[in-house]
Amino acid sequence: MTxxxxxxxxxxxxxxxxxxxxxxxxxxxxxxxxLVPARYASYPALIRHPVLLARHAQIQVQNEIRVARxxxxxxxADLPALGMPESVIEHTIKMYAxxxxxxxxxARSVRAVSQALVDRGR
Numbered sequence: 001m002t003x004x005x006x007x008x009x010x011x012x013x014x015x016x017x018x019x020x021x022x023x024x025x026x027x028x029x030x031x032x033x034x035l036v037p038a039r040y041a042s043y044p045a046l047i048r049h050p051v052l053l054a055r056h057a058q059i060q061v062q063n064e065i066r067v068a069r070x071x072x073x074x075x076x077a078d079l080p081a082l083g084m085p086e087s088v089i090e091h092t093i094k095m096y097a098x099x100x101x102x103x104x105x106x107a108r109s110v111r112a113v114s115q116a117l118v119d120r121g122r
Contacts, residue, residue, distance in 0.1 A: 011108035019116040054114035072096035
């Protein structure tokens, strides 16, 4: 068995072993499964092919970013009509802004893992 190594970036998730190390693909697949809805994580094609799972996780996270951005951009206009006090609106805006940043970091991590999985298959 040939071990390959991929340069680890600062975006590499701590839950995933270093590429080329023993069982790293399994740790990558486990982490990726946590990012997709549970019903997807059990599909045989996604279980057998971690690159497909990574692709789905990338799409999933990108859509979550879009949702969080939309919620952030519309909060100030929509929440007063729902009877939310200004303090709650401000807290909600900060929450969505933090979530967008966290999701962007996760997206970079998914890209790094995905690239390592693709490189492994070459």
